[in-house]
Amino acid sequence: MNLVVPLLHYATQQPDKVALSDGHESRTYSALVQRMKQIAQGLQLSGLNQEKVAIISTNRIEFVEVFLGAIYAGCVPIPIDPKWSSKEVNVILEQCQPKMIFTENAFAKNLVLQDREIQLLTFSAEEAGSYDNWSDTLNSEAEMNDTNELLFIGFTSGTTGTPKGYMRTHLSWMNSFKATSEAFQLNNMEHMLAPGPFVHSLSLFAIMQSLYSGATFHIVKDFNTRKVLKLCKQIPDMILFVVPTMIESMMQEEIPYQTQIQAVISSGGKWTEASKNKCKEVFGGVKLYEFYGSSEASYISYLDIHAENKPNSVGRPFHGVEISIRDEHFQEVPTGSIGQLYIRSDMMFKGYYQLAEETTAVFRDGWLIIGDLMYKDQDGYLYMAGRSKNMMVTGGLNVFPEEVESVLQQIPEIEEVMVLGVPDTYWGEQVTALVKWNGQQRLSTEEIKNYCRQHLASYKAPKQIISVDQFIYTSSGKMARQAMKDYTKRVMI
Incomplete structure (x- = not known):
């Protein structure tokens, strides 16, 4: 089944309902489907059959139109982050060889x-770009090509290294x-609203979830x-897909008390217990969920923040997700013991391009090897011990930075x-902590060590503290660990 089939249904059953709105322009379901078919016809007339189509764009209606049009035509859209350097973008283009950009x-x-045979079409807010001229010459009589099981190729945000292309299927x-x-x-x-790129x-999934459900997605x-x-104040029952840093920013405003948010769904980074507790106070009766997943795995586990009292847990598995925690010999570890997380579900990706x-x-x-070290409790809730790729070895002993970070985040002076x-x-x-302080008061390394020793083995406590004014983030809102490591090297030279 092709993922865009429900849109064809909505275009008939609720043609005048707004599918996409950016506050200035909007597309009803009938208008969106018409644009989707026009773009599909243009791709097919250009001889594209299961070919790759690159999209290098900020958040805009045309992005969604092209994404859907490529899928309808049986092509494979490839969203590429415009915030990447020109070198990174061109490496990806060389690798993927799209026939149209x-x-x-x-x-x-x-x-x-x-x-030179690659066709380049441009969007422009100021004047009609070549995309507008091209699409306006087309009609909406294209036939859907549903022979391609591949939905799109996305690229990881590169928090720790070079982005890899992950292949997702319709199913x-x-x-x-x-x-x-x-x-x-x-x-x-x-x-629905997902204000990330x-x-x-996360945001791409939220768009397609919204359209698949016949909802209005706000861009x-x-x-x-x-x-x-402001949008959440104007629009009733808004469902937000956000990362924890966005939640922190929203809670610093006074407006949340006046919003009509139905639910806040957080992912893309660990949501601290302190932030969750504050969020329950600030947003009152708003439904709060955290889910753990990845571009490759899709959903893995989730937690209802109001209903489930499981501090520091990443929740219980989604329906249909099998969990296995294993040692280095591929043997299941006992409940409460740390091991490598394996999952199996019908939501997993196809592979790396x-x-x-x-x-x-x-x-x-x-089984898909996630790369995270986990343990589960007697109730089946999962807890992250650390990322295997982030593991440090100090004095011959293994230390996972996430475990130390979860303790340090409880210190009020640390933001x-x-x-x-x-x-x-x-x-x-040497275990080292980069700290952004919450105000003028700063703790000494010895004070932080003493605090950590109450919760951790002594060898896990930071041996040095480096103060930073701000952290570097990826465009998806995750902390850019590799960039911060590079920064630390420069500071310590």
């Missing part, structure tokens, strides 16, 4: 197109949409706290923290 005028000048996302309805106790799905899986060009809260070895490395006997290992001739790696 849709972008904004501002980004087009940075593209290096080796293949994997449709199964994920069903999981949303089963897990989150929503009154209705009428209005469309090129990242904001980029995350602006006041703009988001043109990376056979990396794909083989993350699958074993049908934000990241823990990493710094090379050391004696320890191998």
Whole structure:
């Protein structure tokens, strides 16, 4: 089944309902389907059949039109982050070899197109771009090509390294949409908002979830706290898909008390217990959910913040998700013991694009290896011990920065923290904390050590503290660990 089939139904059953709105322009379901078919016809007339179509764009209606049009035509859309450097963008283009590129005028000048046959179409807010001229010449008589099981190729946000292309199928996302309805106790799905970049899986998923459910998706060009809260004040029963940093920003405003938000659904980073408790106070009766997942796995587990008292847990598995926690010998570990997380579900991705070895490395006997170290309690709730790729070895002992960070985040004087290992001739790696302070008061390294020793083994306590004014984030709102590690190296030289 093709993921856009429900849109065809809505275009007939609720043609005048708004599908997309950016506050200035909107598309009803009938108008959106017409544009989708026009773009599909243009792709097909250009000879594209299951070919790749790149989209390099900020959040805008045209992004969604092209994404849907490519799918309807049987092509494979590839969203590429416009915030990447021109070198990174061109590497991805060289790897994927799209036959057509849709972008904004501002980004087009940075593209290096080796293949002169690639057609380039541009959006423009100021004047009609080539995209408008091209699409206006087309009609909406295109036939849907549903022979391609591949839905799109996305790219990881690169928090710790080079982005990899992950391949998602129609069926994997449709199964994920069903999981949303089963897990989150929503009154209705009428209005949705995901203010992160469309090129990242959380917001892109929310758009398609909204359209698949016949709801109205509200587009904001980029995350602006006041703009988001103003929308939530104007639109009743808004469902928000956000990352924890966005929640923190919203809670600093006074407007939340006046909003009509139905639910806040958080992912893309660990939501601290302190922030959750504050959120319950600030947003009152708003439904609060946290889910744990990835671009490759889709949904893994979720937590109802109001109903479930499981501090620091990432929740219980979604329906249909099998969980296995195993040791280095692929043997299941006892309840309460830490091991590598494996999952199996019908929501998983197909593999990494043109990376056979990396794909083989993350699958074993049908199980997907997540790369996170976990343990589960007697009730089946999952707890993250750390990312295997972030693990430090200090004095011959393993330390996971996430475990230390969860303790440091409880200190009122600390606003934000990241823990990493710094090379050391004696320890191998010295546990180091990068700290953004919450105000003028700063604690000494010894004071922080003493606090940590109440909750952690002594060797896990930071041996040095580096104060930072701010942290670097990826465009999806996650802390850019590799960039912060590079920063630390420069500071310590």
